[in-house]
Amino acid sequence: MDTLKKVVGKGDKANESGPGAAKEGQxxxxxxxxxxxxxxxxxxxxxxxxxxxxxxxxxxxxxxxxKKVPGKLSE
Structure with a gap:
């Protein structure tokens, strides 16, 4: 299952290392x-x-x- 997630791009944080990728907790x-x-x-x-x-x-x-700000925008 982990292999499938990596192929799809949902299981590996290394796939998120582009210029638009958020840093951990950002x-x-x-x-x-x-x-x-x-x-x-x-x-x-x-x-x-x-x-x-x-x-x-x-x-x-x-x-x-x-109103609350959505967590995706600011936590």
């Missing part, structure tokens, strides 16, 4: 913050700082609207 908000940091800020922010910023933005959105 959601779309984190990927976006990483892109902006590298492209426009000269890679000045650490991963912890980017994570804190995306978490603060998510909490602000949830407090303002009363």
């Amino acid at each position: 959601d779309y908000g984190d990927k976006g913050a990483e892109y902006i940091n590298k492209k426009y800020m000269g890679d000045k922010l650490s991963a912890d700082q980017r994570e804190q910023m995306t978490d603060t933005a998510r909490q602000g959105f949830e407090n303002a609207t009363g």
Whole structure:
């Protein structure tokens, strides 16, 4: 069964190592913050700082609207 999953691409994390692949524990908000940091800020922010910023933005959105952000976008 593991061989079948690897062939289909669902059982092996190594298959997710392209330029668009998320790192372990990274959601779309984190990927976006990483892109902006590298492209426009000269890679000045650490991963912890980017994570804190995306978490603060998510909490602000949830407090303002009363709606939850889907986990795929930001956890």
